[in-house]
Amino acid sequence: MERLTKSTVTGICTQMTSQLWKEAEISELTDPKLGVITGFQDLLEELDALGKIDLGTLPPAGAVQKDTV
Amino acid sequence: MHEDLAYASVRHLRHLLKNSAIGPRELVSLFAERISAHNDVSKAYITDTSALAEREADALEGTEALFGGIPFASKDLFDVKGVPTTAGSRVFYDRIADRDSTCVARLRKAGAVSLGKLNAHEFAYGATGENPHFGTCANAYDPTRIAGGSSSGSAAALAFGLAAFTLGTDTGGSVRVPAAFCGQVGLKPTAGLVPTTGVVPYCWTLDHVGIMARTVTDAADILSVIAGFDAEDPGSVNVPEENYAAGLEEGVSGLRIGIPRAFFYERCDAEILSHVEAVKRFLEDEGAKLVPVTFPDMSQTRTVSLTIQMPEALSAHSTHLRDRGDLYGEDFRAGLAVGQCILAEQYIRAKRFIARYRQETSRIFKDVDLVLTPATPIIAPKLGQSHVMVDGVSEPTGNAVTRYSTFFNMTGNPAVSVPCGMHSEGLPVSVQLVGRYFEEALVLRASRAIERNDKFAIPLPDLRTLKKQ
Known part of the structure; x- marks a missing residue:
């Protein structure tokens, strides 16, 4: 996967989003300064790795059920 | 106020109230005075409603209610009728609750009296409890350090003796971590056991209501009041009512306790590990069998959690973000x-990983009854410390403090942090006990066995030396 660029994020954040985002927030996605959460590029790389793991037909998690021992 | 009352257990306060050794009004007033004296330093309360509580307490004179006259406080994400719910943010500057959250309603029905609303990381986003709008809660054992978060005020209020018990929320450790940093018992029940109705959401999939208390018995008593099905909460699970305090003194003999082979004991402060080793030895001496267990690969668990948290938080905040976006913290x-x-595919995939x-x-819990880990890999960090160094690896503070807790928000298992000693730097250390779904009673029973051993008891903080930071 290619590295995310600011122009890509700018495109997403102006053409197909539910919210308006500030320039600084778009920059934070590609060049993190706050460091509060994982940088978005790092997250994307980790998601790419997760995407390569075969989960078969396992559905998404629902409500928990009492364990049977 | 007498220190012994400020730090008394709910059980003891109930005994005093029942025997008229103290009246509900007197007890609430004593806590009110204390909030007045210590809130500048602790920053535990965002909204102090103790004057209102004093009037409510008048009506509780002679009550037979289970929690009649017991003063408590809730994280400022819980609605309390007629009181602002700020969620620790300027965004909700004008939000006044028109009804109680389900948990608060259940506690008030049992006679408990709400003293006010407690500080938190803005909208529960973050584990350090740093809040630019209402200040950052101090740790009562060392005010140069954080109380932890996101339920920072819930832990600080107990450690400073400003409530008899508190409510918080836990999305990645936000009850267990601050409870551990401040020497309190922190309980995150099974997902769906305690309703979240009337609690400002952060991430529906991972949010849990939690309890902080001075003792394991108090946590069990409080859980018995607030647990139970609520049709208004889509995540609520319908299980039979239970008295969680019933078997607390039965000990750990015969229990099989899982000790994770990897991750949960790695990159951990050496003194914390030493305290946990002492707990392991004690549990063995008491007749428990320690069993090595292997958890799934943990390397991506934070990624999975974040991939669910952030889209859900965005969805929860979409309206306010449009209307009041400038009022949110950076x-x-x-x-x-x-x-x-x-x-969307990444979000769904993350939920499949859950x-x-x-x-x-669940496979692990076929072989063991409980799992034991350190509650946190480090003691409470300094205020404003963005990164911590553990075993030569630098890590963002928020990531480090929740490293052992986040996983169990995804699995939904009940988990308790319970104090087990003091670090040489003068701060509390805690272990985490995790159990099968809806087996809170067993998790609390083992926690009580640890608590009962004086060797693991911790001293009260010495507030006489504290100054506003």
């Missing part, structure tokens, strides 16, 4: 922007 907005750019984590964890 860090929270940045997190929401991440949520905007996560693809299903896998649950399957694999």
Whole structure:
């Protein structure tokens, strides 16, 4: 996967989003300064790795059920 | 106020109230005075409603209610009728609750009296409890350090003796971590056991209501009041009512306690590990069998959690973000922007990973009754410390403090942090006990066995030396 660029994020954040985002927030996605959460590029790389793991037909998690021992 | 009352257990206060050794009004007033004296330093309360509580307490004179006259406080995400719910943010500057959250309603019905609303990381986004709008809660054992978060005020209020018990929320450790940093018992029940109705959401999939208390017995008593099905909460699970305090003194003999082979004991402060080793030895001496267990690969668990948190938070905040976007803190907005750019397939995949984590964890619980880990890999960090160094690895503070707790928000298992000693730097250390779904009684029973051993008891903080930071 290619590295995310600011122009890509700018495109997403102006053409197909539910919210308006500030320039600084778009920059934070590609060049993190706050460091509060994982940088978005790092997250994307980790998601790419997760995407390569075969989960078969396992559905998404629902409500928990009492364990049977 | 007498220190012995400020730090008394709910059980003891109930005994005093029942025997008219103290009246509800007198007790509430004593806590009110204390809030007045210590809130500048602790920053535990955002909204102090103790004057209102004093009037409510008058009506409780002679009550037979289970929690009649017991003063408590809740994280400022819980609605309390007629009182602002700020969620630790300027965004909700004008939000006044028109009804009680389900948990608060259940506690008030049992006679408990709400003293006010407690500080938190803005919208529960973050584990350090740093809050630019209402200040950052200090740790009562060392005010140069954080109380932890996001339920920072819930832990600080107990450690400073400003409430008899508190409510918080836990999405990645936000009850267990601050409880551990401040020497309190922190309980995150099974997902769906305690309703979240009337609690400002952060991430529906991972949010849990939690309890902080001075003793394991108090936590069990409080859980018995607030647990139970609520049709208004889509995540609520219908299980029979239970008295969680019933078997607390039965000990750990015969229990099989899982000790994770990897991850949960790695990159951990050496003194914390030493305290946990002492707990392990004690549990063995008491007749428990320690069993090595292997959890799923933990290397991606934070990624999975974040991939669910941020889109859900964005969805929860979509209206306010449009209308009041400038009132949000910079860090929270940045997190929401991440949520905007996560693809639907990535979000669904993360939820499928949760299903896998649950399957694999349930498999572990076929062999063991409980799992024991350190509650946190480090003691409470300094205020404003953005990164911590553990075993030569630098890590963002928020990531480090929740490293051992986040996983169990995804699996939904009940988990308790319970104090087990003091670090040489003068701060509390805690272990985490995790159990099978809806087996809170067993988790609390083992926690009580640890608590009962004086060797693991911790001293009260010495507030005489504290000054406003």
